[in-house]
Amino acid sequence: MIQLHNVFMSYQSDAAALNGINLRIPRGDFAFLTGVSGAGKSTLLKLLYVELVPSRGQVLIDGQNINRLSRRQVAYLRRTVGVVFQDFKLLTSRTVFENVAITLEVLGWSKKDIGKKVYHILKQVGLEHKITSTPMRLSGGEQQRVALARALVNDPKILLADEPTGNLDEENKEHILNIFKEANIRGTTVVVATHDRRLIEHCHRRMIVLEKGQIVEDSDVPQ
Amino acid sequence: MSRNKPAKRPRLTNEGFVGRTAYFTSRALNNIRQNFLLSVLTVGTITIAMLIIALFLLIFVNIKGATEDWSKRVQVVVYFEKELETREITAFKSRIASLNGTDKVTYVSKEEAVKRFRNRLKGQEALLEGVSAEVLPSSLEISLQRNNRDSDAVAAYVAGLKKIPGIGEIQYGDEWVRRFSAFMNFMRLVGALLGGFLLLAVIFIVSNTIKLTIYARKDELDVLGLVGATRFFIKAPFLIEGILHGAVGSILAVIILTGCYLAFLHNAGNFLSFNPADEGLSFLPAGYLAGVVLGGIILGFLGSLTSLKRFIN
Numbered sequence: 001m002i003q004l005h006n007v008f009m010s011y012q013s014d015a016a017a018l019n020g021i022n023l024r025i026p027r028g029d030f031a032f033l034t035g036v037s038g039a040g041k042s043t044l045l046k047l048l049y050v051e052l053v054p055s056r057g058q059v060l061i062d063g064q065n066i067n068r069l070s071r072r073q074v075a076y077l078r079r080t081v082g083v084v085f086q087d088f089k090l091l092t093s094r095t096v097f098e099n100v101a102i103t104l105e106v107l108g109w110s111k112k113d114i115g116k117k118v119y120h121i122l123k124q125v126g127l128e129h130k131i132t133s134t135p136m137r138l139s140g141g142e143q144q145r146v147a148l149a150r151a152l153v154n155d156p157k158i159l160l161a162d163e164p165t166g167n168l169d170e171e172n173k174e175h176i177l178n179i180f181k182e183a184n185i186r187g188t189t190v191v192v193a194t195h196d197r198r199l200i201e202h203c204h205r206r207m208i209v210l211e212k213g214q215i216v217e218d219s220d221v222p223q
Numbered sequence: 224m225s226r227n228k229p230a231k232r233p234r235l236t237n238e239g240f241v242g243r244t245a246y247f248t249s250r251a252l253n254n255i256r257q258n259f260l261l262s263v264l265t266v267g268t269i270t271i272a273m274l275i276i277a278l279f280l281l282i283f284v285n286i287k288g289a290t291e292d293w294s295k296r297v298q299v300v301v302y303f304e305k306e307l308e309t310r311e312i313t314a315f316k317s318r319i320a321s322l323n324g325t326d327k328v329t330y331v332s333k334e335e336a337v338k339r340f341r342n343r344l345k346g347q348e349a350l351l352e353g354v355s356a357e358v359l360p361s362s363l364e365i366s367l368q369r370n371n372r373d374s375d376a377v378a379a380y381v382a383g384l385k386k387i388p389g390i391g392e393i394q395y396g397d398e399w400v401r402r403f404s405a406f407m408n409f410m411r412l413v414g415a416l417l418g419g420f421l422l423l424a425v426i427f428i429v430s431n432t433i434k435l436t437i438y439a440r441k442d443e444l445d446v447l448g449l450v451g452a453t454r455f456f457i458k459a460p461f462l463i464e465g466i467l468h469g470a471v472g473s474i475l476a477v478i479i480l481t482g483c484y485l486a487f488l489h490n491a492g493n494f495l496s497f498n499p500a501d502e503g504l505s506f507l508p509a510g511y512l513a514g515v516v517l518g519g520i521i522l523g524f525l526g527s528l529t530s531l532k533r534f535i536n
């Protein structure tokens with residue numbers, strides 16, 4: 001469960017990036033955050049993976065107030081949140097396998113278990129044949145799927161994605177969306193920030209529209 | 224809809240201190256393999272830095288050795304009011320030996336004095352015709368301990384000697400001792416200043432190189448943080464990498480120094496007329512070499528630690 005109560009966020013002297021946000025995303029929900037560039041989508045996501053803390057207001061993730069978390073608690077919270085970035089944030093000096101395995105290494109899994117689980121997730125995203133490639137040798141769509149695999153490999157409670165289909169063609173978009181849907185079916189709460197309205201319409205899920213740091217529309221699109 | 228179970232930890236690996244250390248070391252080695260060029264850059268910088276320090280130490284040790292030799296010339300010679308019996312000589316020797324600062328007391332008999340005189344005037348033996356042992360007095364030559372060879376200490380020692388009844392004249396070349404003390408103080412000051420500046424420069428260069436190499440891997444630090452790694456988990460392999468880089472860099476510096484020494488430095492003293500008493504420059508003692516390696520390890524570790532502080536919140 002994600003809860004935001006009267007959340008304000010401002011970057012130093014700039015105008016507020018979030019302006020009194022109240023939001024509730026139940027466990028297992030699938031929601032799109034949308035709005036024009038600068039509306040506050042990425043800032044809201046950053047609050048959810050505790051890259052930022054709000055200037056005012058409360059953000060609760062599974063009942064934990066992020067304002068009150070120690071560094072160690074933030075680390076443990078992040079283990080339950082998978083994040084996919086628009087720029088993928090893959091490590092270019094590591095192989096596909098190593099990029100995905102990093103999430104499980106942090107959790108202290110044994111090598112054998114990591115091997116099995118990483119292979120399984122890469123098969124799920126259709127990249128098991130690229131296991132030894134480095135990200136630079138992959139297409140944009142493939143890189144995005146590696147980033148997704150890294151985010152999903154430990155079965156997170158929450159999956160956050162920032163413009164995950166930004167530079168992808170239709171076929172790859174479809175593939176990525178299907179992976180999101182499958183994760184959601186398995187019980188993961190999915191929050192996707194995008195300005196791609198076609199993607200949202202195609203998916204028929206909850207849509208939260210942000211404008212100048214405020215929620216101007218929150219609608220459940222019929223599935 | 225099926226619900227996810229909390230993040231699973233099916234089987235933890237490498238529990239306990241030894242297991243964790245082995246795990247972080249293997250990650251550090253893996254990181255070195257994956258970022259080989261950056262590692263080469265760091266090791267190269269540490270090697271050059273420690274080589275400079277080691278060369279400085281080599282020069283320092285040799286100058287120290289040379290001045291040690293020179294300081295042995297600080298000697299006090301005691302003559303007596305009358306010629307002494309063997310029993311009296313022994314009594315004087317033990318009395319002087321018990322004085323604070325005495326290193327060695329040697330009796331120089333009349334015969335020995337004449338022999339030395341003849342040796343000094345070799346080739347001009349005609350001058351010595353008619354000179355017998357009776358002409359020259361016997362004496363006691365006193366070497367002083369290392370810490371008592373500066374002008375003030377020698378003056379204090381001589382004042383102590385004068386209180387012993389039966390001692391006539393005391394010679395100790397006070398002007399030479401004074402100049403030598405001033406020279407030693409100057410050398411100490413120059414050495415400390417040069418060494419200090421050198422150390423600061425080395426720390427500055429190495430820490431900045433490490434900072435740059437860690438900055439080049441900032442993505443890795445960010446990703447580890449985002450997937451839930453604790454600060455210790457992120458830092459540990461980098462610190463072990465720092466230690467390994469420092470160890471390899473400083474060991475290479477010692478190997479290069481040894482190579483340079485064996486190739487041409489060991490007899491440099493001869494053509495530089497630096498320390499003609501010796502056969503050439505002496506090499507760094509084992510303690511100093513261990514210090515260079517330990518210094519490199521500390522440099523690598525602290526360089527990584529301070530750089531990581533900048534990048535990990």
